[in-house]
Amino acid sequence: xxxxxxxxxxxxxxxxxxxxxxxxxxxxxxxxxxxxxxxxxxxxxxxxxxxxxxxxxxxxxxxxxxxxxxxxxxxxxxxxxxxxxxxxxxxxxxxxxxxxxxxxxxxxxxxxxxxxxxxxxxxxxxxxxxxxxxxxxxxxxxxxxxx
Numbered sequence: 017x018x019x020x021x022x023x024x025x026x027x028x029x030x031x032x033x034x035x036x037x038x039x040x041x042x043x044x045x046x047x048x049x050x051x052x053x054x055x056x057x058x059x060x061x062x063x064x065x066x067x068x069x070x071x072x073x074x075x076x077x078x079x080x081x082x083x084x085x086x087x088x089x090x091x092x093x094x095x096x097x098x099x100x101x102x103x104x105x106x107x108x109x110x111x112x113x114x115x116x117x118x119x120x121x122x123x124x125x126x127x128x129x130x131x132x133x134x135x136x137x138x139x140x141x142x143x144x145x146x147x148x149x150x151x152x153x154x155x156x157x158x159x160x161x162x163x
Contacts, residue, residue: 028106029161031064037099048095053131054087060105061117068156080150082137089133100124109163114138
């Protein structure tokens with residue numbers, strides 16, 4: 017499976033990361049605890065950045081931070097213990113002052129959609145001030161077809 021691809025409907029380029037649901041991710045019925053989907057969103061966006069040879073650590077070392085300002089998560093189906101899931105992450109270019117990531121989480125075996133959601137992030141400097149998006153991030157996303 018390719019790590020990134022163009023959406024089949026011609027939409028935004030997505031990055032795909034895989035994860036296996038571990039026992040610690042679930043309740044006593046073997047169903048993934050709802051807050052773990054937010055962790056999996058983080059895996060999706062971190063792996064998207066990593067695919068561009070950019071990590072949160074490298075961004076922070078340059079004095080930029082991306083705190084989450086908003087989260088949305090719509091539950092459609094449940095992940096179960098030992099499921100392999102696919103985390104799709106894409107950048108929504110409509111947000112000018114920050115960055116928005118859109119997500120879909122699918123069960124790998126049948127590609128059933130489990131969750132849809134997004135996170136919005138502000139850009140901040142090391143003094144905690146909201147700033148304009150750093151040019152180098154926009155350039156990398158643009159060069160690689162994410163915006």
